[in-house]
Amino acid sequence: MKRLLIVAHAPSPNTLRLRDAVKDGACHEDIEAVEVVVKAPLEAGPDDILNCDAIILGTTENLGYMSGALKDFFDRSYYPCLELTQGLPFTYYIRAGHDGTGTNRAIESITTGLRWKLIQEPLICRGEYRDEFEEQCRELGMYVAASLDAGLL
Template sequence: MGNRRKLLVVAHAPSPNTLKLREAVEQGARHQDIENVDVTVLAPLDAGPEDVLACDAIILGTSENLGYMSGALKDFFDRSYYPCLEQTQALPFAYYIRAGHDGTGTRRAIESIATGLRWKRMQEPLICRGEYRDEFEDQCRELGLYMAASLDAGLI
């Protein structure tokens, strides 16, 4: 049991569609073929530095609000930044944005904070742009699966 890895998903889901995306990430991460990964899914206001310090990788999710990340995700970063700064360097992370527009400002903000934390981005951000489409859920499911599978295989 000591070799189990921990994947943390911190995602803001203020609407039915963003909840579907968070659930899709979780479904992918909990795929039946993933054997040695424990998945914890938390809303940003329920997550804190102790959760980040306990994980081996993290997936972030947010809506785009006025060209920026959700206030809830920003609050999570505000509370977690300094307690995690020296202890989570090189933490593997990925993220998705539910963007009604282009997601540029939100991406820039997340990248800036993650760079300050010295986290290691594992793939290009998933930006679900424009009108909601069911394919966003498939993309989020893949994101969860790839991160969990990478942890399970010891690649990250």
């Protein structure tokens, strides 16, 4: 059994719908050998990363940066995971009220330092909230979980 960790900051009803869509996609009925663990960034830590086979991160764009909660997750996890999780398959999504550029750059910088392996281009849900964001997040979760299930990751 593979483990997919979803660490997502979901402070509003819309961001909660996005996180739940990622989880729903990852838990698709055709995916059999993947355990999905969902945690808020302030509840997750190095042990969760060390015990997963892939990770999906989710954050809001806050003042052109990732959420403080996701930054705290990275602050607590970076050094304990630095040498032990190189090559960890990951991707992420950003709920961006503007363009998501600063948030994307910050996550890229940290995960490059960790030497994690980006397996899917980040999903940046820009501008006014649209229902299609939920389907995009569902597909993101399904893609990662199906790749784990098929032994591609």
